Amino acid sequence: MSRFKFFSDEEPVHVENKTDTQYDKVVDIEKTDPILLKYRCEQTVATKLNNVITNHATTKREFHVKNRIDNGNLIVEVLLFDNIIQINPSNLSEAMDLFSSLDLIKCNITVQVDRETGKINKILNYGEVLKNWESFKGNIKERYSFLRSSNAEIELQKFIYLAEAQIKDEKLLIEDIHTKLFFDLFFDRYLVKLSDLYKPYTLNYHSQLFEGIAVPLHVSSEIIFEKPSTVELKKQGKIEIKEIDINAIKKQYDQKFQPIVGYKFSDYDFQYQVRQVVNTDLSLIEETDLFLAEEVKNNVEVVVDYKLRRIE
Structure with a gap:
């Protein structure tokens, strides 16, 4: 799997730290007309067992985004315009289709942005999301009404139960939306406070x-190149093992992976690297390249390559 080179062999152009106000833009406008942005994202996810790829998925998506100011708040409308998924082995495609269809409900949202963090703090069309979920739920029940296998029916009911529990709790839904890379990258501090671009943070x-496991990533940011209207950032995340529930990870590994891999639990590790170009005049992302890898060393690994580009 090819990926771009994150770090040059040459010494990067280093930029002295800016004052806290150099990049700040204070929004004191009551109302603006919507600004339409279009982004295309390509994501490749591969899972490896014993260093052999066991499944591989490629996702291509196009998002249309409208930004506007209303009563001093940044309002963002997101439309998932195109959603193309290819997965191998093909027997996983049915499940992937379900999750892909569910994303059409979760990703078509109008939100209010938090003034401090740039993250989503409220879904303004939440009622519409709930209505679309009820329609989707009815459709999939009808679509799979032929199921005769009790195990298949139980899995379908589990899917509906878990999705509904998440969608019907706005806070949980927002948390899930932010796990999707486009939303996590687009909704960030640069939207509201450009001076925080290079400051460290925890993700x-x-x-x-491993289901239900949260991994705190301590992310350092460095400005490596600047132009009058853009800044290029390098970000790298590190983990502290003492902050992670390794016992819970090991328990899941023993149940889920060791029967297949054979080898005992080794060491848990995580890599997170990002290259990002931000338009500082318009406070928007121009492009992002992200690489992450989560692994139990030599035994099981998931690798993600993600590329985001603004096309308009």
Whole structure:
């Protein structure tokens, strides 16, 4: 799997730390017309067991985004315009189709942005989301009404139960939306306070290998190149093992992976690297390249390559 080179062999152009106000933009406008942005995202996810790829998925998405100011608040409308998924082995495609269809409900939202963090703090069309969920739930029950296997029916009911519990709690839904890379990258501090671009922060990552495990990532940011209207950032995340519930991870590994891999639990590790270009005049992302890898060393690994580009 190819990926871009994150760090040059040459010494990067280092920029002295800016004052806290140099990049600040104070929003004192009551109302603005919507600004339409279009982004395309390509994501590749591969899972490896004993260093052999066991499944591989490629997702291509196009998002249309409208930003506007209303009563001093940043309002963002997001439309998932295109959603293309390819998965191998193909027997996983049915489950992927269900989750993909569910994303059409979760990702088509109008939100209010938190003035301090740039994250989503309220879904303004939440009633519409709930209505769309009820319609979706009825459709999938009808679509799979032919099921005769009790195990298949139980799995479908579990899918509906878990999705409904999440969607009907706005806070949980917002947390889930932020686990999707486009939303996590787009809704960030640069939207509300450009002076925080290079400051360190902690990102709570939801493990893709171990259910219910949160991984605190301590992310350092460095400005490596600047132009009058853009700044290029390098970000790198590190974990502290003492902050992670290794016993819970080991328990899940013993149940889920050791019967397949054979080898005992080794060491848990996580890599997180980002290159990002931000337009400081318009306070928007121009492009992002992200690489992350979560692994129990030599035994099981999930690798994600993600590329985001503004096309308009």
